[in-house]
Amino acid sequence: MTATTRDTGDAVACTGLAYAFGETNAVDGLDLTVREGEVFGLLGPNGAGKTTAIRCITTLLPVPAGMVRVFGQDAAGDRMAVRRLLGYVPQQLSADASLTGRENVSLFARVFDVPRRERAARVGQALGAVGLTDAADRLAGTYSGGMVRRLELAQALVSAPRLLILDEPTIGLDPIARTGVWEHIGAVRAATGMTVLVTTHYMDEADQYCDRVGLMHHGRIRALGTPAELRQGLSERRGAEATDPLPTLEDVFRDIAGSGLETSSGDFRDVRSTRRTARRVG
Numbered sequence: 001m002t003a004t005t006r007d008t009g010d011a012v013a014c015t016g017l018a019y020a021f022g023e024t025n026a027v028d029g030l031d032l033t034v035r036e037g038e039v040f041g042l043l044g045p046n047g048a049g050k051t052t053a054i055r056c057i058t059t060l061l062p063v064p065a066g067m068v069r070v071f072g073q074d075a076a077g078d079r080m081a082v083r084r085l086l087g088y089v090p091q092q093l094s095a096d097a098s099l100t101g102r103e104n105v106s107l108f109a110r111v112f113d114v115p116r117r118e119r120a121a122r123v124g125q126a127l128g129a130v131g132l133t134d135a136a137d138r139l140a141g142t143y144s145g146g147m148v149r150r151l152e153l154a155q156a157l158v159s160a161p162r163l164l165i166l167d168e169p170t171i172g173l174d175p176i177a178r179t180g181v182w183e184h185i186g187a188v189r190a191a192t193g194m195t196v197l198v199t200t201h202y203m204d205e206a207d208q209y210c211d212r213v214g215l216m217h218h219g220r221i222r223a224l225g226t227p228a229e230l231r232q233g234l235s236e237r238r239g240a241e242a243t244d245p246l247p248t249l250e251d252v253f254r255d256i257a258g259s260g261l262e263t264s265s266g267d268f269r270d271v272r273s274t275r276r277t278a279r280r281v282g
């Protein structure tokens with residue numbers, strides 16, 4: 001095997017990844033490994049560099065410094081090979097309100113080269129996997145926010161990716177719609193063994209649905225582990241008694257990102273993203 005096709009068994013391996021916008025070091029020496037089959041949550045305050053890192057991993061941005069591999073494929077080398085391995089749900093709207101759900105997913109099937117004779121069946125399966133079979137032939141413009149998010153999930157799933165990358169998939173959704181999105185992700189994952197890399201500002205979701213989380217701050221991972229490990233670690237650092245309740249993941253986040261949070265919106269909600277989502281579903 002050559003260096004560019006070496007498969008480490010990891011879904012994503014970033015080493016020393018750096019990306020700057022002018023003077024701003026958005027990603028600053030990021031080391032990150034996402035293991036095959038896991039749900040990995042990338043958390044961090046506004047401006048931590050999560051979206052920029054994800055855009056490098058999806059090959060939408062170049063890799064100016066460091067290394068990014070997706071299932072062993074070099075993102076700076078064969079970008080199409082990397083793109084074929086992944087499905088991506090960005091923060092911005094990726095569904096067209098003037099098309100039906102089925103038409104939207106069909107468009108992605110064509111773009112991702114799903115063989116013509118399999119297309120109709122695969123589109124139907126993707127819509128079914130996110131619970132949109134009954135609404136498939138309605139215009140996406142008539143969908144609720146949660147349905148739009150599930151439609152975008154179907155778009156990303158139609159190419160049967162080995163790695164699904166979701167940038168704040170539940171922002172702006174009500175609790176029931178949030179749970180719905182996660183349940184559909186979980187069902188597809190259980191059926192296919194797909195790896196999931198997700199960013200979220202909702203600590204409760206990270207705690208409940210992610211196998212491991214990485215807390216990113218100023219362009220790097222500052223803490224890494226299962227939610228339980230991170231909570232236990234903070235408890236030990238605080239010298240808590242065994243009978244004390246474990247701190248929450250939000251406590252861990254505040255402990256690490258500290259001042260970074262005070263310069264943002266005060267909680268983990270990204271106002272900018274919420275607005276983007278509000279536009280998308282409006």
Ligand SMILES: Nc1ncnc2c1ncn2[C@@H]1O[C@H](COP(=O)(O)OP(=O)(O)OP(=O)(O)O)[C@@H](O)[C@H]1O
Nearest residue numbers: 021024026044045046047048049050051052053270
């Ligand atoms: N297109 C751009 N031009 C200039 N600076 C940018 C651009 N995109 C991002 N940045 C800057 O890079 C840094 C990292 O931004 P990024 O969007 O990656 O963070 P994030 O962790 O995804 O934040 P959020 O949680 O708010 O989405 C920030 O300082 C941001 O202002």
